[in-house]
Amino acid sequence: MKNKPIVQIKNLKKQIGKTTIIHGISLDLFPGEVFGFLGPNGAGKTTTIRMMVGLMKITEGEIFINGFSVQKNFEKAIEHVGGIIENPEMYKFLSGYDNLIHYSRMIPKIKKHKIDEIVKLVGLEKRIHEKVKTYSLGMRQRLGLAQALLHSPKLLILDEPTNGLDPAGIREIRTYIRKIAAEENITVFVSSHLLSEMQLLCDRIGIIHNGKLISVETVKNMVEEQNEVSVHFLVHPLHKAFKFIQERYPHTLSRIKGERLVLNIREEDITEYTKVIVNHGFKLSGIHGEQKTLEEKFIEITGGDLHV
Amino acid sequence: MYNMIRLIQNENMKIYKRLGTWVMVGLIIFVVIISGLVDKFLLSSNMEGTWQEELQYQSMELEKQINEYESMPMVGNAIKPLKEQLVINEYRIENNVPPVENETIWGFMSSLSDITSFAAVFVIVIGAGIVATEFTTGTIKLLLIRPVNRAKILLSKYIATIIFAIFMLIIMFAGSFVVGSILYGFDRLDLPYLVYSGGEVIERNMITHILSLYGLNSVDMIMMVTFAFMISTVFRNSSLAIGLSLFLMFTGQQMVMLLSEYQWVKYILFANTNLVQYISGTPLVDGMTMTFSITVLIAYFICFVFTSWIIFERRDVAA
Numbered sequence: 001m002k003n004k005p006i007v008q009i010k011n012l013k014k015q016i017g018k019t020t021i022i023h024g025i026s027l028d029l030f031p032g033e034v035f036g037f038l039g040p041n042g043a044g045k046t047t048t049i050r051m052m053v054g055l056m057k058i059t060e061g062e063i064f065i066n067g068f069s070v071q072k073n074f075e076k077a078i079e080h081v082g083g084i085i086e087n088p089e090m091y092k093f094l095s096g097y098d099n100l101i102h103y104s105r106m107i108p109k110i111k112k113h114k115i116d117e118i119v120k121l122v123g124l125e126k127r128i129h130e131k132v133k134t135y136s137l138g139m140r141q142r143l144g145l146a147q148a149l150l151h152s153p154k155l156l157i158l159d160e161p162t163n164g165l166d167p168a169g170i171r172e173i174r175t176y177i178r179k180i181a182a183e184e185n186i187t188v189f190v191s192s193h194l195l196s197e198m199q200l201l202c203d204r205i206g207i208i209h210n211g212k213l214i215s216v217e218t219v220k221n222m223v224e225e226q227n228e229v230s231v232h233f234l235v236h237p238l239h240k241a242f243k244f245i246q247e248r249y250p251h252t253l254s255r256i257k258g259e260r261l262v263l264n265i266r267e268e269d270i271t272e273y274t275k276v277i278v279n280h281g282f283k284l285s286g287i288h289g290e291q292k293t294l295e296e297k298f299i300e301i302t303g304g305d306l307h308v
Numbered sequence: 309m310y311n312m313i314r315l316i317q318n319e320n321m322k323i324y325k326r327l328g329t330w331v332m333v334g335l336i337i338f339v340v341i342i343s344g345l346v347d348k349f350l351l352s353s354n355m356e357g358t359w360q361e362e363l364q365y366q367s368m369e370l371e372k373q374i375n376e377y378e379s380m381p382m383v384g385n386a387i388k389p390l391k392e393q394l395v396i397n398e399y400r401i402e403n404n405v406p407p408v409e410n411e412t413i414w415g416f417m418s419s420l421s422d423i424t425s426f427a428a429v430f431v432i433v434i435g436a437g438i439v440a441t442e443f444t445t446g447t448i449k450l451l452l453i454r455p456v457n458r459a460k461i462l463l464s465k466y467i468a469t470i471i472f473a474i475f476m477l478i479i480m481f482a483g484s485f486v487v488g489s490i491l492y493g494f495d496r497l498d499l500p501y502l503v504y505s506g507g508e509v510i511e512r513n514m515i516t517h518i519l520s521l522y523g524l525n526s527v528d529m530i531m532m533v534t535f536a537f538m539i540s541t542v543f544r545n546s547s548l549a550i551g552l553s554l555f556l557m558f559t560g561q562q563m564v565m566l567l568s569e570y571q572w573v574k575y576i577l578f579a580n581t582n583l584v585q586y587i588s589g590t591p592l593v594d595g596m597t598m599t600f601s602i603t604v605l606i607a608y609f610i611c612f613v614f615t616s617w618i619i620f621e622r623r624d625v626a627a
Binding site for chain 1: 311314315317318321322325326327445446447449450451452453454455456457622624625626
């Protein structure tokens with residue numbers, strides 16, 4: 001997986017008027033991975049995506065897709081990109097099929113049978129010749145996916161693909177995305193403000209907040225960290241105990257919160273820590289554990305202004 | 309090039325697969341038929357004598373008017389077309405060439421060339437919507453994330469609009485030919501069109517004359533459609549583009565009339581859109597010529613096109 005990146009974002013900035021919306025984002029995406037771009041509404045996800053596909057001009061920095069600069073060589077760069085930007089807004093007065101014909105005419109070398117193939121892939125065979133205005137939101141979403149996959153892109157960009165879908169629709173989309181990423185080695189870049197959804201879908205997650213990319217982690221790591229519990233020890237004397245733990249376990253995250261010593265440790269280690277504390281003459285008057293979900297962690301990172 | 313044709317195909321598909329477009333086409337045909345019926349049954353002149361007598365009477369009136377004008381100062385060149393008409397009338401009587409104005413297919417077709425402004429309304433509606441609706445429906449996003457640069461997309465839209473304009477004109481032309489031939493038959497199909505040029509009367513082919521009338525009348529249409537296209541691209545609002553263009557199209561000429569005493573008025577677009585004034589009629593401002601008007605029109609055209617393209621290419625597509 002870790003070969004040449006398909007997308008390179010280098011110190012990307014966007015300024016509108018005097019307001020800076022994106023403050024220097026750098027990120028590499030690799031073939032075949034599903035990357036989640038996570039952040040609360042207004043964090044800059046959509047702006048970043050719009051700059052990636054050339055809908056918005058880049059103020060500073062550069063974006064390379066498949067080695068081509070989006071600013072300088074737009075046509076080459078975008079050739080390998082398929083996307084849905086926010087809602088899949090198609091021509092409602094045309095049939096689904098005409099919509100696909102429309103987009104296929106804008107790309108050289110697309111065969112008719114390719115359209116039929118894609119229609120089958122997204123399961124729209126029965127309704128494809130009906131007008132889009134008769135479609136449900138889920139069907140429009142699938143048609144949106146079809147138009148994005150028409151030219152066998154190397155990078156699929158999906159901006160909030162599950163917005164407004166019911167749980168079944170969300171699952172359906174998720175299945176498609178995982179399937180195409182695995183089968184066709186497509187890089188998928190998905191934005192969302194729902195962590196729970198990203199967790200199931202993505203290999204890596206980048207968290208964006210106030211126009212800054214705060215952290216990029218693999219989902220595996222995030223989940224592993226989740227096994228840790230914040231354990232509150234009511235211990236006396238507090239500061240001495242804190243110092244002792246810091247010296248003895250330098251790799252354990254420890255801090256003082258109110259009258260308590262808080263350690264981030266795994267559940268199975270609680271006994272060991274308690275034993276050590278007691279054996280070294282500290283007075284222990286209470287222990288209580290606090291499970292932190294990924295969601296809470298995310299809220300902590302983004303300062304709580306997350307709409308879930 | 310191949311690429312461009314496919315883009316135009318796309319735009320055409322988006323125009324002609326809409327019901328509204330065909331309603332407009334239907335309305336044009338309807339108007340042609342109605343004006344044919346009105347022309348034939350309501351406006352038919354109550355000529356009492358032959359056309360020769362009618363012409364002689366008209367010539368007498370003309371002479372009277374010319375004499376009146378000559379005694380007045382400051383009429384300028386208003387007198388010239390009257391004199392020319394007089395010469396043409398004499399020529400008709402001498403050479404037995406009846407006028408086409410009434411009761412012939414040619415007369416009907418040339419009178420209908422004046423209502424190209426009706427077709428212009430519909431073409432403006434299409435031109436005003438072709439960019440703006442992509443923005444209002446949000447389809448612009450999926451349109452622009454293709455390996456085609458924005459200039460080409462806009463060009464395909466403009467060309468599609470012009471094709472629609474030509475389509476409408478053909479419908480009007482063919483429609484008026486069919487309606488005219490049904491109502492008046494092909495009786496005097498060989499009648500020439502007479503022009504006064506360089507001191508003598510010249511006979512010209514009627515069909516070329518009518519085609520050139522359509523051509524000159526559609527200059528107005530093309531300019532206003534390009535204007536609507538620009539407004540639509542700049543403000544992304546089709547209602548504004550339609551409203552503003554139609555308002556200017558219908559009031560522009562009047563405004564120019566009101567201001568016609570000023571010399572600078574000749575640089576206003578609407579003083580120049582009516583090219584028919586150089587063929588039959590008097591120029592609005594002294595010293596205006598066909599070449600001058602065409603130069604002004606080209607300048608405006610370049611300005612409209614330039615603005616549209618620059619704005620469209622630079623625009624950040626948000627929300």
